[in-house]
Amino acid sequence: MKKLTALMLAAAMSMTALTACGSKTEESAAAPASTEAAKEEGGKVAEGGEAKETSGLKVAAIFGGAINDGNWNETQYNGLKSIEEAGAEIAYMENISDTDAAEAARTYASEGFNLVYLTTNSYQDYCTPVAKDFPDTTFVQINGTIVDGNFISVRIADEEQGFLQGVAAALLSETGKVGFVGGQEINPIKLGSSGFQQGVDYVNSTYGLNVEATRINTGSFTDVNQAKETAISIIEGGADVISPMANDASVGIMEAGEEKGVMAVGCGLGQESSAPTATKIIIVKDVAIAIKSTFDAYAKGELNPTEVETYGANKGVVYATEWFGDVNDEAKTRLQETIDKMAKGEVEISLQ
Incomplete structure (x- = not known):
């Protein structure tokens, strides 16, 4: 099935890690050829026949997990890399805990970064005070709820991804039982879990099936073994389709499906490598699109929202x-x- 729409600075501090690997700050590597070409042309973003400089812009991102998680953080990192390819200077930190996020944001703002992306909604309360101290830096909170001056939020339609995972799982099931394993119990995962249930219910009511869903959030994005054992328990309860939404820990859920000989509906590109036989489809939530879109708007002087905007199937983020x-x-x-139907706004999903 085709996709619906076409689509560093080293920090002078030590931070508590979200995972056992510890926090990590990296300078961007040597610019790829596409970046150098953009800089030679002035690093410009087209705007209705006009163009504005982007090569002088500095953009940073703060990640709650690893940038190679094959899921939430990696898609946002891909968005950051696309900004680099447009000619901007980029920097990032990964595995940053909620309590260290404010210090990370303050570091980038004090170094004169124009845009700072906050990639998990649990950063919001810690970083809104930082925005008030640095009015010349724009902070973009992913899955936030606040739009206030230089602190803006965009919402990713996690419930749409969960919904389509539930639809796919229910359509595939032969036993009439499917499972969802989420990670940390933050709002995006809660929305994804609720969406999964609503997707199963939609299949039952629309196509006359009788599929039951078991949903469990483990409370962790990093405990692969816990996620795997949780998935196995659901499978042993009769589920023949399993689906994750747990960032790094999702690999354990996919492995459980592979080892137990059931089907899997993934949530991140590349997850089929952990379950080559089990994986039947992946429902992607490509946050890179939202990252690049907000950067382009900033470069054009058009990033001035008055309310939180949602990015889902309507913008090709969920596919x-x-x-x-x-x-x-x-x-x-x-x-x-x-x-x-979802892309046209014809499917209602409750934000429970």
């Missing part, structure tokens, strides 16, 4: 990959029908 392996045509058709 499905091609199917993997043998899948019946009826399931394929029904999932595509649902995606098409």
Whole structure:
């Protein structure tokens, strides 16, 4: 199934890590050829026939997890890299705890960064005071709830991703039981879990099926073994389709599906490598699109929202990959029908 729409600075401090690996600050590597080409041309962003300089802009991102998690953080890192390719200077820190986020944001702002991306909504309360101290820096909070001067928020439609995971799982199930394993119990995961249930309910009511969903949040994005054991317990309870939304820990959930011989509906590009036989499809939430879109708006002088904007299937952020392996045509058709309706705003999902 095709995608719906076309789509460093070293910090002078030591931070408490979110994972056992410790915090990590890296300078951006040598600019790729595409970046150098952009700089030679002045690093410009087109705007209605005009263009503005981007090569002088400095953009940073603060990540709550690892940038190679194959999921939430990695897609945002890809967005940051696309900003570098547009000619801007980038920097990032990964594995930054909530309590260290403010110090990280303050460091970048004091170094004159124009944009600072806060990539998890749990940073919001810690970083809003920082924004007031640095009015010349714009802070972009992913999945935040506040728009106030130089602190703006964009919302990613986590519930849409969960919904489509639930739809795909229910359409694939032969036992009539499916499972969802989430990570830390923050609002995006809660929305994804609720969306999963609503997706299963949608399939039942729309296509006359009777599928039951088991949903468990482990409370961790990093404990792979815990996530795997949780998934195994759901599978042993009769589920023949398992689906994750747990950032780094998602690999354990996919591995559980592979080892137990059931099907898996992934949530991040590349997850099929952990479950090559089990994976049937991946429902992607590509936050890179939101990152690059807000940067482009900033470069054009148009990043002045008055309310939180939602990025979902309507903007190509939430989409499905091609199917993997043998899948019946009826399931394929029904999932595509649902995606098409969602992109048009014809599917209602409660934000529970």
